[in-house]
Amino acid sequence: MLRLAVVRGGTSALRLRAACTATPRVLRRYESSIPPDIKAAVKAAKERSDDLQRDWDAKVITYEELLPKTQSPSPDSYLIDVREQEEVIQGMIPSAVNLPLSVMGNSLQLPADVFKATHGFDKPEKSQEMTFYCRSGVRSTSASDVAKRNGFTNILNYKGSWLEWSEKQKGAK
Template sequence: MPSFTSLAIPALYQSSRILAPRSMAALRHAQFSAKAAQKPEIVTYEEIDSLVHGKDHEKVVLIDVREAGEVAKGVIPTSHHVPLGSIQEALALPDKDFEERFGFKKFGKDDEVIFYCRSGKRSGMAFDLAKQLGYKGVRNYSGSWLDYEAKTGNTSK
């Protein structure tokens, strides 16, 4: 009489061959769905326009990383100012100290945060730094102020 092992192993192998393709398809679908739920790291003007004119500005933190002199020439509505030179220190501050220094509530590591600057270079640096520090919801408006200004007709003073 054959042993249990000699009968069970071929049966398990056969069932795994039948079920595996379905399992892999389900796994691929789950991975695709998770990626689809994540927003792209680069933000478009249309998203910024929607943010400025919609109710999402309460859910999304828009941060201008330009210097004070540049900010004085114009800003994207609903944005907050944290100069690039202060970003690393700002992200390390306790919530209360951050709010006292910058005048708005500090965002969490999973909150959606969009950085912008004049042309996208400094906002990209802020984005990279935040990612390195574990902020998962950060994004970069790569067109930044120049793109926004051109598309809205706002001009610097």
């Protein structure tokens, strides 16, 4: 016969003791039951999906392609630094303007006069060439996406960004 001792509160001592003792958990590893040919099909589908996601990617330009744009800037194109203002203190590429990525989405939707008053330069036209750069190329890719989603069509991305620019400028001196 099983005896149970009841403690105050109505919980049995047996349950209380069972709850207090640690029981080891056994982890088991199972091999996948998915056949290799299905794994390959899933991988191919993911790659196709990635390709579809890349349709917004801006044309990537190199240091050599950007250099002439900085030496003789055109009013028909913008070189936009998307770093935060604290980072811009390190320096900027000549002829660039600063439009931080954190405010870009909202700023591109502002009326032209409010945009100019806020940022100190004219708002780019939808078909105007815009080249984005940041510190290392990650935020400039995001900025290209933001611009594309706001209806801008002539977008370039300098993926080398500030790190490559500053390094190559040191070597040129």
